[in-house]
Amino acid sequence: MSTLTKPNHIGRKISRIRELRDMKQEALAQALGISQQTISSIENSETIEEERLIEVAKALGVTVEAIKNFSEELAINYFNTFNESDNNFNHYNTCTFNPLDKLMEAVEENKKLYERLLKAEQDKNEYLEKLLQVK
Incomplete structure (x- = not known):
């Protein structure tokens, strides 16, 4: 060699x-x-x-x-x-949390936001109805 x-x-x-x-x-x-x-x-x-x-x-x-x-x-x-x-x-790359738990937290948060929005719309409609009745 x-x-x-x-x-x-x-x-x-x-x-x-x-x-x-x-x-x-x-x-x-x-x-x-x-x-x-x-x-x-x-x-x-x-x-x-x-x-x-x-x-x-x-x-x-x-x-x-x-x-x-x-x-x-x-x-x-x-x-x-x-x-x-x-x-x-x-x-x-390992998760320190359960991704499904995070997803469910987001779903619950969205549900609460939707309920608040719905309540605000209902309150607005009631207020407008009261204004119409006064006139």
Whole structure:
């Protein structure tokens, strides 16, 4: 096994990011207005022109720096943090009250407001009737 570091193979990085974005070569080619074969040759290239890299990054929805600095280890670690913190998300999303109790409280409050409104209307009608009788 060699101890040499892997070269910075931009094409492989583009390929992996494309795969992680669940995008086919054809879709990326269409977004760039080029052929699928050109995408294949880009992904097999160790280097790429800066202008083309900018276009590819835009089509993939990432920055040029994200492509240049991409590594499998970082991607795996990034996605693993979601699994590790699942318990924290569940902790923050648990209710400290019964939602049905809150709903019933709102229903009761609405009922009281409706009864008050109805009483106010009845009082207004009685007042108007008294005014009509006086005239």
